[in-house]
Amino acid sequence: MSKLTVVEGSYAVAHAAKVCRPDVIPAYPITPQTHIVEELSKFAANGEIGACEYITVESEFSAISALIGACAAGARTYSATTSQGLALMHEVLFNASGMRLPLVMTVANRAMSAPLSIWNDHQDSIAQRDTGWIQLYAEDPQEAADMTPQVYKICEDNKIMLPAMACFDGFILTHVYEPVVLLEQDLTDEFLPPFAPEHILDPSNPKTFGAFADPGVYSEFRYMQELGMSAALKKIETVADEFNEIYGRYYGGLIDGYYLDDAEIVLVAMGSVIGTIKDVLDELRAEGKKVGLLKIRSFRPFPTDAIRNAVKNAAIIVPLDKSISIGKYEGALCTEIKASLYNTKIDIPVLGYMFGHGGRDIPPERIKKIVSEAEKAIVNGITIESSYVDLREELL
Amino acid sequence: MSSKLCIGGIVEPGSTVINKTGSWRTFKPIYQKEKCIKCGICELSCPENCIIKTEDGYYEIDYDYCKGCGICSNECPRETIEMVLEEK
Amino acid sequence: MKEIRIHGRGGQGSVTAAELLAVAAFEDGKYSQAFPSFGVERRGAPVVAFTRIDDKPIRMRSQVYEPDYVVVQDATLIDVIDVAGGIKKDGLIIINTEKDAGKLKNISAKVMAIDATKIAMDVIGRPIVNTVLLGAFAGATGEIRLESIKKAVGERFSGKIGEKNVAAVDAAYKAMEAHA
Numbered sequence: 001m002s003k004l005t006v007v008e009g010s011y012a013v014a015h016a017a018k019v020c021r022p023d024v025i026p027a028y029p030i031t032p033q034t035h036i037v038e039e040l041s042k043f044a045a046n047g048e049i050g051a052c053e054y055i056t057v058e059s060e061f062s063a064i065s066a067l068i069g070a071c072a073a074g075a076r077t078y079s080a081t082t083s084q085g086l087a088l089m090h091e092v093l094f095n096a097s098g099m100r101l102p103l104v105m106t107v108a109n110r111a112m113s114a115p116l117s118i119w120n121d122h123q124d125s126i127a128q129r130d131t132g133w134i135q136l137y138a139e140d141p142q143e144a145a146d147m148t149p150q151v152y153k154i155c156e157d158n159k160i161m162l163p164a165m166a167c168f169d170g171f172i173l174t175h176v177y178e179p180v181v182l183l184e185q186d187l188t189d190e191f192l193p194p195f196a197p198e199h200i201l202d203p204s205n206p207k208t209f210g211a212f213a214d215p216g217v218y219s220e221f222r223y224m225q226e227l228g229m230s231a232a233l234k235k236i237e238t239v240a241d242e243f244n245e246i247y248g249r250y251y252g253g254l255i256d257g258y259y260l261d262d263a264e265i266v267l268v269a270m271g272s273v274i275g276t277i278k279d280v281l282d283e284l285r286a287e288g289k290k291v292g293l294l295k296i297r298s299f300r301p302f303p304t305d306a307i308r309n310a311v312k313n314a315a316i317i318v319p320l321d322k323s324i325s326i327g328k329y330e331g332a333l334c335t336e337i338k339a340s341l342y343n344t345k346i347d348i349p350v351l352g353y354m355f356g357h358g359g360r361d362i363p364p365e366r367i368k369k370i371v372s373e374a375e376k377a378i379v380n381g382i383t384i385e386s387s388y389v390d391l392r393e394e395l396l
Numbered sequence: 397m398s399s400k401l402c403i404g405g406i407v408e409p410g411s412t413v414i415n416k417t418g419s420w421r422t423f424k425p426i427y428q429k430e431k432c433i434k435c436g437i438c439e440l441s442c443p444e445n446c447i448i449k450t451e452d453g454y455y456e457i458d459y460d461y462c463k464g465c466g467i468c469s470n471e472c473p474r475e476t477i478e479m480v481l482e483e484k
Numbered sequence: 485m486k487e488i489r490i491h492g493r494g495g496q497g498s499v500t501a502a503e504l505l506a507v508a509a510f511e512d513g514k515y516s517q518a519f520p521s522f523g524v525e526r527r528g529a530p531v532v533a534f535t536r537i538d539d540k541p542i543r544m545r546s547q548v549y550e551p552d553y554v555v556v557q558d559a560t561l562i563d564v565i566d567v568a569g570g571i572k573k574d575g576l577i578i579i580n581t582e583k584d585a586g587k588l589k590n591i592s593a594k595v596m597a598i599d600a601t602k603i604a605m606d607v608i609g610r611p612i613v614n615t616v617l618l619g620a621f622a623g624a625t626g627e628i629r630l631e632s633i634k635k636a637v638g639e640r641f642s643g644k645i646g647e648k649n650v651a652a653v654d655a656a657y658k659a660m661e662a663h664a
Contacts, residue, residue: 004510006503006506006507006510006516008503114404114405115404115405116405140543171519171520172519172545173545175519175520176517176518176519176545177502177503177506177507177516177517177518177519178506178515178516178517178518178542179510179515179516179541272545273545274543275542275543275544275545276543276544276545276546278543279543279544361546361547362545362546363546363547363549364544364546395400395401396400396401417528417529419560419563419564420493420494420528420529420530421528421560422493422496422528422558422611463528464528481601481611482560
């Protein structure tokens, strides 16, 4: 039995990054990610990460640029950011995936300004959906920590070679103190092999990364990235199993289920709200309600087949989103779930709800309200396909 | 303050007047006029503009907004301002 | 599951108190969770922190709406905030005040008063009451062993400061135990 210690979520993740033995950490602090990089700068200053170079860059744009240079030179890299910091990296995120550099970055999910909000939702990483990065979402600090070596192992696979974001909810998970197993160095060394890329920047064997691609070859490069993502679908599953074998903890592969097998109402969610939903479902199941949860761990690659298989016997599917596409009035999970079911024989209504934006708390009663709305929709049909469930009409 | 929200998170100036930060105090500054030499250092050093010059050249403290930081008391060369635990 | 809400002001160590409660409860062999209410922290502004304690792992991530216990670090908050909001019928509020618990207006729930500021001034020499109130919490509720609180406090603060804080915890525990 591994030893539990009460630590802050940020510490658990920083410690996990440390035992992955990164060579270079370029990082810029931003709330609510700050504690992660503070802890790592202490580890580096104390010589606890070997010869790791911690670079205090002057912006997130510099951080991601340094990550690219270091990774191309063969270094295992780590950084963390959130919100406006991630948005500032946007342009370079495409370069990282296009050059097939397996960077690992923790995203402490936070809302986008304006109006200014430092609190949690998923808009920051969802807005980077099409940058070609793998995106996994953790439900608690332990999973966020455990996800760190997992994403290295996934993205450094020579069939994948894509960067990855390990996402966990800002404040709700970064600032919570609870018992966590800090990742053991010996187990991590056993689980995660050293980074050994096929191509590196080396003066004695010069190469160009991300060279010019004319219209005759560009689409093929993009398609090769897609093949990398496809390979990640399988790898995410096998890595979760390998992690379980070595550390004895498992959170699902691409997806996970809770009371899913016979569920008529299937809630779909990512991140820290999963825990609250599980508690509510225990209560509702005791009342005889056939409600289940589909947890999305991998948002990119999107596990289309796994989702189709998981929801095919449901009476209604209810995606719950901490993001919104303004102009479509629905969140990313809602859009993607609906798209995944089209052109199949699955004809199940999808009722989308958005909540918890800009850090608005999600009490258990809100989940119960959603379930009761879904029960009504099974009988009466869906009138509004997607809406905010926690909107304060009186302020409008 | 209007109960309705304005688009863009746009707010009129002066909204912080509503927030009487004096309730944040643990220690309260007590000004002793008889010791005061009217040097004005307290007024200059107050980060919240809570020390106000009166017509006779002495000072009074705006307890609505004074957060009890104690800088005035610390800076005063004549120990004119005493910090005392707020009455609860 | 037991849920605790701590009211204080920025700089009074409410978040630290919530964390130390979680550490102490874990020391007792329980699962625990502590988190702040995630405000834009400013010294003196009202803040809230929460702790959950349970026999099984805690998955709930919402704020605490129906606390079993409320700890109020600063009695001036009573005029500004509904500190008793949502408290369970058999709940208990522990307030730092020099007044008698019976004389506190506008609070219907069961209240225990402790002059934590006096204990802090006497024992620690500074009006920092968070660790004092942890001792009071253990003494009043019996939810956490005194030894576990002392261990958590002693490990967080080193040297002389740690010793003084542990002594303050002890003093508050004894004061509350006598009342409870």
